[in-house]
Amino acid sequence: MVGRVFKIAAAGLGLLALSAGVAAAQSYPTRNVTVVVPFSAGGPTDTVTRLVAEAMSRDLGQQIVVENVGGAGGTLGAARVAKADPDGYTLLLHHIGMATSATLYRKLPYEPLNAFEYVGLVTDVPMVIVSKPNWEPTDLKSLIEYVKANKDTVTYANAGIGAASHLCGMLFMSAIETEVTTVPYKGTGPALTDLMGGQVDFMCDQTTNTTNQIKSGKIKAYATTTKERLDNLPDVPTAAEQGLADFQVGIWHGLYAPKGTPKEVIDRLSASLQKALKDENVVKQFASLGTAPSTQEEATPAALKEKLESEIKRWEPVIKAAGQYAD
Amino acid sequence: MEIFDNLILGMETALHWQNILFCFLGVLLGTLVGVLPGIGPTATIAMLLPITFKLSPETSLIMLAGIYYGSQYGGSTTAILINLPGESASAVTAIDGYQMARQGRAGPALATAALGSFFAGTVATFIIAIFAPPLTDIALQFGSAEYFSLMVLGLISSVALAHGSVVKAIGMIILGLLLGLVGTDIYTGTPRFTLDRLELADGLNFVAVAVGVFGIAEILRNLEDESDREIMVKKVTGLWPSKADFKAIIAPIIRGTFVGSALGILPGGGAILSSFAAYTVEKKVSKTPERFGKGAIEGVAGPEAANNAGSQTSFIPMLTLGIPANPVMALMIGAMIIQGIVPGPEVATSQPKLFWGIIASMWVGNLLLVLLNLPLIGLWVRLLTVPYYVLFPAILTFASIGVYSVMSNEFDLYAMAAFGLLGYILSKLDCEPAPLLLGFVIGPMLEEHLRRAMIISRGDPMVFFERPISAGLLVAAALVLVVVLLPSVRKKRDEVFVEED
Amino acid sequence: MSINKRDMVSGAFLIALGLFFGIYAYVDLNIGSAFRMGPGFFPVVLSGLLILIGIIVVLQSLNAEHPLMTPIAWRGLFFILLSPIVFGLTIRALGFVPAVVLVCGISAFASHRMGVLKAAIITVCMTLFCIGVFYYALGLPVRLFGGWLN
Numbered sequence: 001m002v003g004r005v006f007k008i009a010a011a012g013l014g015l016l017a018l019s020a021g022v023a024a025a026q027s028y029p030t031r032n033v034t035v036v037v038p039f040s041a042g043g044p045t046d047t048v049t050r051l052v053a054e055a056m057s058r059d060l061g062q063q064i065v066v067e068n069v070g071g072a073g074g075t076l077g078a079a080r081v082a083k084a085d086p087d088g089y090t091l092l093l094h095h096i097g098m099a100t101s102a103t104l105y106r107k108l109p110y111e112p113l114n115a116f117e118y119v120g121l122v123t124d125v126p127m128v129i130v131s132k133p134n135w136e137p138t139d140l141k142s143l144i145e146y147v148k149a150n151k152d153t154v155t156y157a158n159a160g161i162g163a164a165s166h167l168c169g170m171l172f173m174s175a176i177e178t179e180v181t182t183v184p185y186k187g188t189g190p191a192l193t194d195l196m197g198g199q200v201d202f203m204c205d206q207t208t209n210t211t212n213q214i215k216s217g218k219i220k221a222y223a224t225t226t227k228e229r230l231d232n233l234p235d236v237p238t239a240a241e242q243g244l245a246d247f248q249v250g251i252w253h254g255l256y257a258p259k260g261t262p263k264e265v266i267d268r269l270s271a272s273l274q275k276a277l278k279d280e281n282v283v284k285q286f287a288s289l290g291t292a293p294s295t296q297e298e299a300t301p302a303a304l305k306e307k308l309e310s311e312i313k314r315w316e317p318v319i320k321a322a323g324q325y326a327d
Numbered sequence: 328m329e330i331f332d333n334l335i336l337g338m339e340t341a342l343h344w345q346n347i348l349f350c351f352l353g354v355l356l357g358t359l360v361g362v363l364p365g366i367g368p369t370a371t372i373a374m375l376l377p378i379t380f381k382l383s384p385e386t387s388l389i390m391l392a393g394i395y396y397g398s399q400y401g402g403s404t405t406a407i408l409i410n411l412p413g414e415s416a417s418a419v420t421a422i423d424g425y426q427m428a429r430q431g432r433a434g435p436a437l438a439t440a441a442l443g444s445f446f447a448g449t450v451a452t453f454i455i456a457i458f459a460p461p462l463t464d465i466a467l468q469f470g471s472a473e474y475f476s477l478m479v480l481g482l483i484s485s486v487a488l489a490h491g492s493v494v495k496a497i498g499m500i501i502l503g504l505l506l507g508l509v510g511t512d513i514y515t516g517t518p519r520f521t522l523d524r525l526e527l528a529d530g531l532n533f534v535a536v537a538v539g540v541f542g543i544a545e546i547l548r549n550l551e552d553e554s555d556r557e558i559m560v561k562k563v564t565g566l567w568p569s570k571a572d573f574k575a576i577i578a579p580i581i582r583g584t585f586v587g588s589a590l591g592i593l594p595g596g597g598a599i600l601s602s603f604a605a606y607t608v609e610k611k612v613s614k615t616p617e618r619f620g621k622g623a624i625e626g627v628a629g630p631e632a633a634n635n636a637g638s639q640t641s642f643i644p645m646l647t648l649g650i651p652a653n654p655v656m657a658l659m660i661g662a663m664i665i666q667g668i669v670p671g672p673e674v675a676t677s678q679p680k681l682f683w684g685i686i687a688s689m690w691v692g693n694l695l696l697v698l699l700n701l702p703l704i705g706l707w708v709r710l711l712t713v714p715y716y717v718l719f720p721a722i723l724t725f726a727s728i729g730v731y732s733v734m735s736n737e738f739d740l741y742a743m744a745a746f747g748l749l750g751y752i753l754s755k756l757d758c759e760p761a762p763l764l765l766g767f768v769i770g771p772m773l774e775e776h777l778r779r780a781m782i783i784s785r786g787d788p789m790v791f792f793e794r795p796i797s798a799g800l801l802v803a804a805a806l807v808l809v810v811v812l813l814p815s816v817r818k819k820r821d822e823v824f825v826e827e828d
Numbered sequence: 829m830s831i832n833k834r835d836m837v838s839g840a841f842l843i844a845l846g847l848f849f850g851i852y853a854y855v856d857l858n859i860g861s862a863f864r865m866g867p868g869f870f871p872v873v874l875s876g877l878l879i880l881i882g883i884i885v886v887l888q889s890l891n892a893e894h895p896l897m898t899p900i901a902w903r904g905l906f907f908i909l910l911s912p913i914v915f916g917l918t919i920r921a922l923g924f925v926p927a928v929v930l931v932c933g934i935s936a937f938a939s940h941r942m943g944v945l946k947a948a949i950i951t952v953c954m955t956l957f958c959i960g961v962f963y964y965a966l967g968l969p970v971r972l973f974g975g976w977l978n
Contacts, residue, residue: 360966363961374966374968375966492835492885492888494881494884494885494888495835495838495881495885497881498842498878498881498882498885501874501877501878501881502842502845502878504874505845505849505871505874505875505878508870508871508874512867514867515858515866515867517857517858517867519853519856519857519867519868519871520849520852520853520871543908543909546904546908546938547901547904547905547908548898548901550901550903550904550908550938550939551898551899551900551901551904714941715939716936716939716941716942717946717950719908719935719938719939720931720932720933720935720936720947720950720951720954721932721950721954723908723911723912723931723932723935724928724931724932724935724954724958725958726912727911727912727915727916727927727931728928728958728962728968730912731915731916731919732962732968735969737915737916737917737919737920738916739916740912740913740915740916740919741912741913741916743912744909744910744912744913747908747909747912748905748909751901751905752841755834755897755900756834756835756837756838756841757834757835757838757895758838774870777865777870778865781865786864
């Protein structure tokens with residue numbers, strides 16, 4: 001309300017200063033940049049963001065401040081950035097939720113395909129199908145058979161509507177054409193705890209959350225949702241190897257800016273992102289998390305835009321078929 | 328014995344001069360920020376997290392742990408001094424602690440909190456060192472049915488929190504439960520009571536509710552009649568607990584330590600219950616329960632010990648399973664990951680220096696906390712002598728900044744104002760805020776576990792009785808219910824007789 | 829018959845709240861059954877219990893003494909409740925510094941004893957302290973002067 005009046009005045013002044021705009025962009029950034037993470041501090045998205053932000057800070061010569069604006073599956077933070085000034089000092093780092101919330105939320109305060117400029121993809125975190133430690137099935141094939149035979153007693157855990165595990169589960173159940181009882185949790189932590197305790201049967205989640213538990217034998221791993229086997233989980237076959245073709249789910253993360261941010265600023269940010277993704281420390285830490293930085297081609301505006309559009313299209317029918325929305 | 332080898336290894340790491348320095352720094356910073364009203368441990372750690380990135384993994388985790396304890400103690404300090412709790416545990420401390428402060432006994436209250444926390448921290452450190460793996464296995468046995476029964480036990484015990492009308496206290500608990508349900512239902516995604524606002528989709532912000540109902544209501548109460556000089560300038564009588572005080576707090580501290588340690592291990596949020604449970608235990612065990620709510624020192628000693636023990640043992644699921652038991656642990660895990668350590672079951676064997684270093688430095692951190700804070704008590708108490716009308720704008724400013732800092736959401740500030748109004752109305756109606764807060768915290772968990780247990784058991788309600796731990800907890804809850812209601816029935820009869828005179 | 833008016837109002841208040849939550853839940857949410865609980869089940873049950881408690885409190889207030897009531901702090905209510913709201917409205921539009929100045933300044937006037945000079949001094953000191961601690965020392969992600977004032 002009050003803010004909008006001031007913003008309109010600011011926009012007016014901005015138009016007048018358009019001639020100085022190009023010069024200003026060339027000296028971008030001149031102060032701190034804020035990256036909004038639409039999830040709470042300490043989670044995997046937050047961690048990825050802080051790692052990349054640190055490397056980008058060094059390249060841009062200005063401090064990048066991470067701000068956590070969590071809530072409503074990431075839409076609160078996204079809405080905040082959508083309404084922010086398009087001057088390159090407020091950015092958003094969001095994951096696949098950006099695409100899925102377009103369908104999951106029937107009333108969004110912003111237009112998913114029209115509210116942002118694209119900077120580039122950051123990483124694509126693979127997922128693994130895991131189960132409680134003493135579950136009977138021995139591999140993916142027998143798992144699918146077991147689930148089909150016992151669909152009334154098998155339970156699948158997820159971290160809440162819109163979470164990576166929810167989406168993966170939806171896709172899995174439609175791939176094997178069998179519905180089982182879904183047990184939602186408030187976040188991956190509690191879900192994994194119950195999985196380890198044997199209270200639920202299986203789930204599918206990001207490698208960032210599950211790698212350690214797999215390695216120490218607290219949970220069993222059946223398949224990864226990638227094209228090739230993962231370097232730090234070499235004994236886990238891919239879903240494709242075991243007969244479930246087309247089952248590739250990656251939790252891709254992208255960096256966005258508000259619509260209207262000048263092209264020069266976007267280009268500067270993309271270049272900085274590309275440098276950051278080649279940074280030694282970033283590569284190393286990403287690897288220990290079970291993921292890898294996006295390639296230089298992927299860390300570009302065009303690639304991110306394409307990814308977002310295709311993912312929205314991909315998930316729309318799956319979500320609509322499951323019929324569970326977040327609002 | 329292997330344990331002592333490990334502890335010695337841990338001590339070597341912990342006592343490295345760098346680690347001591349940064350532990351101290353963490354404790355200091357944590358306390359100072361935690362003292363700022365409205366800023367609890369979670370917000371404090373989130374703000375101070377970036378400072379730790381430049382340090383080595385062990386040092387940064389030690390510093391984070393120091394910040395954690397420091398901010399908890401800082402939160403207790405404000406709860407005692409101005410009735411402004413920063414998180415659920417300090418809400419319990421505020422009940423009797425603040426009353427002690429009003430009676431000029433802020434010094435003994437603060438000292439009790441510090442000493443109780445230190446003792447509890449020491450014991451908890453040993454418990455972690457010796458029992459971590461088997462405790463984790465027990466904790467994993469806790470499924471939703473067990474958590475539900477535990478919450479029921481917790482709720483029924485919390486009726487004991489009331490020092491006034493039991494019926495109104497139950498009403499407050501139910502109101503708290505309802506407020507806790509505001510947000511999105513995790514099972515169906517349906518928004519509940521959100522008045523169509525996106526900001527309410529994740530529920531009401533705890534800090535906004537606590538600061539509003541406790542702190543703002545308190546400020547308003549004090550503004551009612553400014554001619555009363557006593558309220559405006561608090562008098563102080565002595566900084567240190569008396570001999571009688573010392574005798575009184577030993578048993579509560581021991582009891583609180585064990586209650587807190589036991590509850591802290593449960594990854595599903597048992598630690599939140601620890602201070603409430605300890606308060607209930609003290610009130611029921613005491614020969615003079617009517618003193619509770621009016622400045623009973625046991626009401627500070629027990630909960631503070633339980634709280635510290637609980638927060639230490641809640642490191643166990645994080646260290647052994649890599650699962651965060653609460654938002655603070657999630658931040659710690661994030662910090663560890665950024666440092667290149669992915670916490671999980673093999674950290675103990677693959678990084679023994681780190682693992683045992685953290686455990687040993689927990690004790691060091693507790694020690695530094697006591698050494699730091701006992702002298703500061705004089706400072707805090709002197710702060711209270713500042714005229715109230717100068718103090719409360721500061722309180723309000725800090726509270727606003729603190730509430731905003733949690734999620735950068737200005738809606739939380741409006742919520743804080745609304746709950747300030749509600750808190751004032753409730754205090755005018757002689758309804759107590761502490762049971763409301765407990766209901767608020769427990770409500771969502773209670774429902775979540777009830778429904779999850781029913782989903783997994785395919786709608787069979789007998790599951791709560793068929794599983795042994797759950798059945799045991801429900802039986803305990805029934806017993807507590809009987810114990811809780813009996814004396815108050817007798818009291819009501821006494822009241823009736825007195826009034827008919 | 830003497831009535832404890834305060835408790836009667838308490839009971840009525842609880843009943844009103846119970847009705848608010850109960851009706852809201854009933855109209856807005858799917859209740860489900862005891863075995864397949866919908867999102868509205870628990871709220872409706874709790875609202876019912878709250879109404880019951882409210883009725884008990886009202887009944888208890890009959891034939892009981894009305895206690896001494898302390899006055900209501902109207903001036904305090906106005907200024908204290910206004911200040912965080914103003915903070916919320918201005919923190920992003922005007923920035924950290926104006927928001928702090930406003931919240932401190934407005935809330936200071938909640939006391940009868942506050943004068944303009946005293947309020948100004950307190951506000952200036954608080955503002956400097958907050959800038960130093962929150963912005964510089966802790967790195968709180970706020971803009972000192974935001975929006976229009978930038």
